[in-house]
Amino acid sequence: MAKLKPYILSENARAQAEFYTQALGGRIESVTTHEQAMGAQNEFKDKVMHMCFSIPGENYIFMADAIEPVTRGGDIALSVEFGTQEEAVAAFDKLSEGGKVKHPIELQPFGIFYGELVDKYQVTWMITA
Structure with missing residues (x-):
């Protein structure tokens, strides 16, 4: 059985996830930075490489800080x-x-x-x- 897990690329994943957990309930389950995952020591070291937060009902949304500028569309x-x-x-x-x-x-x-x-x-x- 497959599970759909939305993955959002963000310009500020920490702030966006905090906004969503306050609005929807739930909590941030895990955060991994580029430094933690790959030892990055450049401008990306503190950026979120992967984050998971939960919302009620056993739902999970994943996020990461985008490396390139984010462009949103109205299609999803x-x-x-x-x-x-x-x-x-x-x-x-x-x-x-x-x-x-x-x-x-x-x-x-x-x-x-x-x-x-x-x-x-x-x-x-x-x-x-």
Whole structure:
């Protein structure tokens, strides 16, 4: 059985992961820098080579500091389903701080509690309950 694990390249993986763990719950599980993994002593030594953080429900997201500038597109979204509308609204509100709400979180005509936003790191999120 395969598991999908999103991997986000970031301009500041530590700050971005901290933002997500505060918004979604969970915690940073591990961080490996270029210095730790490969003994780098240059400008990359303190950059994140690999990071894993968890969010509730046994979900994991991986991140790394990008070596090259990051360009985001609108073609991929991370979707998180919560057990209650209250949890979904709380996460939606936190993720949207400094970002842009595309669709307010509310009960949709097709019967699902749904909202969509682009966060301050230009990552698109679809939140449901």
